[in-house]
Amino acid sequence: MNYLNEDIDSLNEKLAQGSLSAEKLAQDTVANIKKTDDQLNAWITVQEDAKPAADLDFAKNKLAGIPIAIKDNIITDGVKTTAASHILDNYIPVYDATVIERLKKAQATFVGKTNMDEFAMGSSTEHSYFGATHNPWNLDKVPGGSSGGSAVAVASGQVVAALGSDTGGSIRQPAAFNGIFGIKPTYGRVSRWGLIAFGSSLDEIGVMSKRAKSAAEVLNVIAGSDEHDSTLSTREVPDFTQFIGQDVKGLRVAVVKEYMDAVDGEMRKVIQAQIDALENAGAIISEVSLPLTKYVVPDYYIIASSEASSNLQRYDGIRYGYRAEDTKNLLDVYVKSRSEGFGTEVKRRIMLGSFALSAGSYDRFFRQAAKVRTLICDEFDEIFANNDVMVGPTTTEPAFDIGSEISDPIKMYNNDILTISANLAGIPAASVPAGLVDGMPVGLQIMAKRFDEGSIFKTADFIERTNKFYEKTPAGMED
Numbered sequence: 136m137n138y139l140n141e142d143i144d145s146l147n148e149k150l151a152q153g154s155l156s157a158e159k160l161a162q163d164t165v166a167n168i169k170k171t172d173d174q175l176n177a178w179i180t181v182q183e184d185a186k187p188a189a190d191l192d193f194a195k196n197k198l199a200g201i202p203i204a205i206k207d208n209i210i211t212d213g214v215k216t217t218a219a220s221h222i223l224d225n226y227i228p229v230y231d232a233t234v235i236e237r238l239k240k241a242q243a244t245f246v247g248k249t250n251m252d253e254f255a256m257g258s259s260t261e262h263s264y265f266g267a268t269h270n271p272w273n274l275d276k277v278p279g280g281s282s283g284g285s286a287v288a289v290a291s292g293q294v295v296a297a298l299g300s301d302t303g304g305s306i307r308q309p310a311a312f313n314g315i316f317g318i319k320p321t322y323g324r325v326s327r328w329g330l331i332a333f334g335s336s337l338d339e340i341g342v343m344s345k346r347a348k349s350a351a352e353v354l355n356v357i358a359g360s361d362e363h364d365s366t367l368s369t370r371e372v373p374d375f376t377q378f379i380g381q382d383v384k385g386l387r388v389a390v391v392k393e394y395m396d397a398v399d400g401e402m403r404k405v406i407q408a409q410i411d412a413l414e415n416a417g418a419i420i421s422e423v424s425l426p427l428t429k430y431v432v433p434d435y436y437i438i439a440s441s442e443a444s445s446n447l448q449r450y451d452g453i454r455y456g457y458r459a460e461d462t463k464n465l466l467d468v469y470v471k472s473r474s475e476g477f478g479t480e481v482k483r484r485i486m487l488g489s490f491a492l493s494a495g496s497y498d499r500f501f502r503q504a505a506k507v508r509t510l511i512c513d514e515f516d517e518i519f520a521n522n523d524v525m526v527g528p529t530t531t532e533p534a535f536d537i538g539s540e541i542s543d544p545i546k547m548y549n550n551d552i553l554t555i556s557a558n559l560a561g562i563p564a565a566s567v568p569a570g571l572v573d574g575m576p577v578g579l580q581i582m583a584k585r586f587d588e589g590s591i592f593k594t595a596d597f598i599e600r601t602n603k604f605y606e607k608t609p610a611g612m613e614d
Contacts, residue, residue, distance in 0.1 A: 137292030157200030204297035222476030232329020249284030279309030304554025311578025322561035328363035351375035384417030394527025444488030
């Protein structure tokens with residue numbers, strides 16, 4: 136069985152009516168993953184003995200018995216969690232991340248852990264110790280990253296929803312490349328307890344699914360205050376599904392000039408068609424400018440790499456993780472374990488971050504980057520004073536060929552130019568399918584002010600109902 140024509144509501148209804156059992160659903164899900172994943176490589180660990188919780192309450196819990204995929208940088212008790220790195224390739228945690236605890240309480244079923252760029256550092260899911268993941272729309276194309284495995288698992292119908300993480304666009308970019316919905320909530324909305332850290336002031340756990348409503352149902356479960364994460368907001372979490380089906384008349388939509396100027400040809404036409412649909416439905420469209428967009432890539436890579444160099448210093452071959460053999464002394468253990476355990480992209484970012492934080496460079500690079508980040512936040516606040524959402528393309532191009540950009544890190548970093556700003560500002564953002572260009576999906580990005588995920592769900596649901604992209608499926612993925 137695949138989920139190409141299902142959402143959480145339709146599965147919940149079948150389970151509640153008894154036309155489908157949770158046990159058979161779990162078994163069929165695993166069987167379908169094993170059948171299709173040879174060509175996709177979307178999973179690092181598949182739990183072949185996946186079983187639903189006991190005493191499922193389908194009326195109380197929409198996620199009861201629903202198989203959910205988990206990105207492999209989210210800690211799961213007793214299940215291997217690798218962050219797609221050799222240095223953690225045999226790490227089995229002894230506790231659950233907060234989001235996993237909450238999904239278990241909601242009686243979701245876990246079927247395994249999905250592939251990703253090592254430690255979430257990448258935009259193509261080619262930087263994985265376990266090999267590259269392939270885009271189901273064209274197996275020669277990348278799925279985006281770093282949450283490429285989760286995106287492919289949803290887009291190919293292996294699961295109906297998945298968790299990903301987003302540090303600079305790692306949910307939205309693969310969502311756009313695979314023709315699904317993906318949301319990064321406000322920084323502080325979802326607990327990071329149990330998320331293997333990359334950039335602590337940027338990392339967020341979010342949801343990927345074919346339909347915005349399914350993502351809203353998962354976000355309802357995982358959002359909210361947590362004593363383990365002091366950066367989390369204590370404000371009340373609304374029922375995000377209440378925004379599904381709402382009218383967009385009067386919605387103030389700002390179109391970002393710099394984002395639209397980043398695309399041309401057919402891709403611009405596809406994005407503009409979604410904006411025109413909003414205007415025809417009564418939304419108030421205006422053009423805004425984010426002139427600091429040209430600085431976001433260098434700003435992000437100084438801040439994110441600096442935080443990564445600090446967070447990853449714990450992997451030293453002593454406390455846990457991979458330890459090199461044939462070492463002569465303690466320093467040799469550190470150097471060999473990290474040299475052999477980390478991949479090329481992770482080493483590059485550790486070196487970049489260590490340099491930016493060094494005594495002679497801190498004021499010149501990190502301090503300046505922090506100041507630019509504050510200016511970027513101010514720029515967003517000024518625009519959201521008069522607008523409900525900002526929109527534009529999620530990416531500058533559709534999915535590119537596997538291997539075509541991996542040897543050019545600067546080109547790869549520039550792929551994130553349209554998604555990074557939301558992480559620097561800590562605002563919620565999502566990508567919803569806009570259409571196809573040359574047979575590959577492209578996404579419309581929707582951003583809103585902090586803790587206003589509701590406006591994003593309202594806008595995304597309208598786009599879904601208008602273009603009905605969810606009816607399109609990658610060829611060859613059907614049963």
